[in-house]
Amino acid sequence: MRQDPARLSFEIQARDGSARAGLIDVAHGQIVTPAFVPLATKGSVRGLSSAEVAGLGYELVLGNAFHLHLSPGEEAIAERGGLHRFMGWERAIVTDSGGFQVFSLAHGGVADELKGRRGAGPGGAKVEISEEGVAFQSLLDGSSRFLGPEESMRIQAALGSDIALTFDECTPAHADREYTARSTERTHRWLDRCLEWHEREGPSAQAVFGIVQGGVHEDLRRDSAECTSGAAIDGIAIGGTLGREKEEMQGVLGFTVPLLPTEAPRHLLGIGEIDDLLAAIGMGIDLFDCAVPTRLARHGVALAPEPEGRFRIDLAKGRFAADDAAVVDGCPCEACSRHSRAYLHYLSRNKDLTGTRLLTLHNLTYVGELVCGARLAIERGRFAAYADAVLAGAAPWVSPAVR
RNA sequence: GGGGGGGCGCCGGAGUAGGAGAGCCGGGCCGGUCUGUAAAAUCGGUGCCUAAGUUGCUGAGUGGGUUCGAUUCCCACCCCCCCCA
Numbered sequence: 001m002r003q004d005p006a007r008l009s010f011e012i013q014a015r016d017g018s019a020r021a022g023l024i025d026v027a028h029g030q031i032v033t034p035a036f037v038p039l040a041t042k043g044s045v046r047g048l049s050s051a052e053v054a055g056l057g058y059e060l061v062l063g064n065a066f067h068l069h070l071s072p073g074e075e076a077i078a079e080r081g082g083l084h085r086f087m088g089w090e091r092a093i094v095t096d097s098g099g100f101q102v103f104s105l106a107h108g109g110v111a112d113e114l115k116g117r118r119g120a121g122p123g124g125a126k127v128e129i130s131e132e133g134v135a136f137q138s139l140l141d142g143s144s145r146f147l148g149p150e151e152s153m154r155i156q157a158a159l160g161s162d163i164a165l166t167f168d169e170c171t172p173a174h175a176d177r178e179y180t181a182r183s184t185e186r187t188h189r190w191l192d193r194c195l196e197w198h199e200r201e202g203p204s205a206q207a208v209f210g211i212v213q214g215g216v217h218e219d220l221r222r223d224s225a226e227c228t229s230g231a232a233i234d235g236i237a238i239g240g241t242l243g244r245e246k247e248e249m250q251g252v253l254g255f256t257v258p259l260l261p262t263e264a265p266r267h268l269l270g271i272g273e274i275d276d277l278l279a280a281i282g283m284g285i286d287l288f289d290c291a292v293p294t295r296l297a298r299h300g301v302a303l304a305p306e307p308e309g310r311f312r313i314d315l316a317k318g319r320f321a322a323d324d325a326a327v328v329d330g331c332p333c334e335a336c337s338r339h340s341r342a343y344l345h346y347l348s349r350n351k352d353l354t355g356t357r358l359l360t361l362h363n364l365t366y367v368g369e370l371v372c373g374a375r376l377a378i379e380r381g382r383f384a385a386y387a388d389a390v391l392a393g394a395a396p397w398v399s400p401a402v403r
Numbered sequence: 404g405g406g407g408g409g410g411c412g413c414c415g416g417a418g419u420a421g422g423a424g425a426g427c428c429g430g431g432c433c434g435g436u437c438u439g440u441a442a443a444a445u446c447g448g449u450g451c452c453u454a455a456g457u458u459g460c461u462g463a464g465u466g467g468g469u470u471c472g473a474u475u476c477c478c479a480c481c482c483c484c485c486c487c488a
């Protein structure tokens with residue numbers, strides 16, 4: 001680990017069991033944790049303006065080196081003053097390295113792959129993973145491309161993000177222990193190359209997070225956590241498959257999180273369902289990013305205090321056609337305070353962009369309220385009670401007993 | 404009044420130069436899926452009776468006819484659309 005305030009500082013302000021409430025300081029401001037990080041993969045939180053995302057209270061968004069490299073290209077963004085300026089976002093940005101995307105190219109569907117729902121082997125585009133990096137064909141124009149540790153860091157440097165993630169290989173669930181072990185070791189070598197490049201040519205104000213791999217194997221996770229923690233990184237992320245079921249994921253997190261250095265911010269990559277967020281916060285995770293809240297919104301689904309419905313309400317369903325109730329009673333978002341389920345249902349059925357926007361606002365509000373509620377609960381030493389209440393169906397912002 | 408085109412599933416198409424398929428395309432509707440976003444996406448179902456059909460039932464405007472066999476050919480009638488008067 002390294003503690004270089006010029007890049008990042010992290011203060012843990014309260015603890016409750018393993019859960020922490022903290023404050024991250026980076027070049028473009030502070031991030032109150034635990035925090036959810038909306039995805040702005042291609043330079044926008046789909047459907048919303050940067051001002052709207054800021055208006056929801058978010059302090060950090062995640063851009064993607066892979067997507068932005070292919071279009072419009074990091075040079076084009078650098079020429080326009082960097083990603084912050086390009087997308088009109090003044091707060092902090094973390095960029096993903098692109099390893100995850102390159103990986104998904106090989107298998108067609110990352111989600112299925114991570115959960116082992118598909119067999120191994122290349123799916124669509126050609127991808128060759130070697131010690132150097134990953135050679136692949138662009139999905140946009142078929143051109144041959146290469147992405148490795150140095151390329152990824154160079155792209156992220158050009159984008160000018162506050163936090164860069166090191167280039168890793170995201171191992172799938174179906175990979176055997178042997179492959180996962182070799183892959184994880186290679187990811188460690190890539191980590192060193194990322195840091196060497198960054199030390200030499202990276203922006204002095206850009207922080208770097210390493211990524212712990214190791215699949216579902218405790219010993220591999222331990223090796224990876226030790227190796228990654230020992231590097232000159234500013235924060236640490238957990239990546240790769242966490243198992244096929246939620247229980248398995250909690251098990252993997254259960255033995256992995258305690259292996260992470262306590263003084264560094266911890267980012268759990270790609271996780272963001274309501275119950276998972278609560279579980280992971282309880283274990284001591286500080287940062288989350290996930291496609292689910294925003295994607296579900298575009299698919300007509302609102303997050304809601306419905307434990308039996310996996311905390312979702314599918315407003316596209318016909319039963320909401322004449323439901324005059326608020327999407328989620330008491331939710332402070334625009335969709336809930338001004339519109340009915342019937343209206344959102346109608347908009348969803350018509351694939352109206354207004355509906356997409358409203359539900360995106362809602363879901364991001366909902367997740368934002370959840371992490372905010374969690375933080376307040378941690379400060380009061382009542383996180384477990386808060387989590388239990390929400391899991392039992394309490395709204396994330398309603399928790400007078402906890403607050 | 405004359406000519407032409409067309410009537411099947413919840414809707415709209417296409418097709419079958421006699422061997423129906425409860426088949427095709429699109430839509431709608433119902434249901435499933437979505438965790439570092441190739442996702443405003445995607446998968447399945449959608450006549451009836453079923454727990455289940457490899458051999459169940461009904462079905463191509465209506466009524467007849469030809470034929471081993473008709474959604475297709477013929478006749479009459481009903482309805483819709485277009486053109487001409």
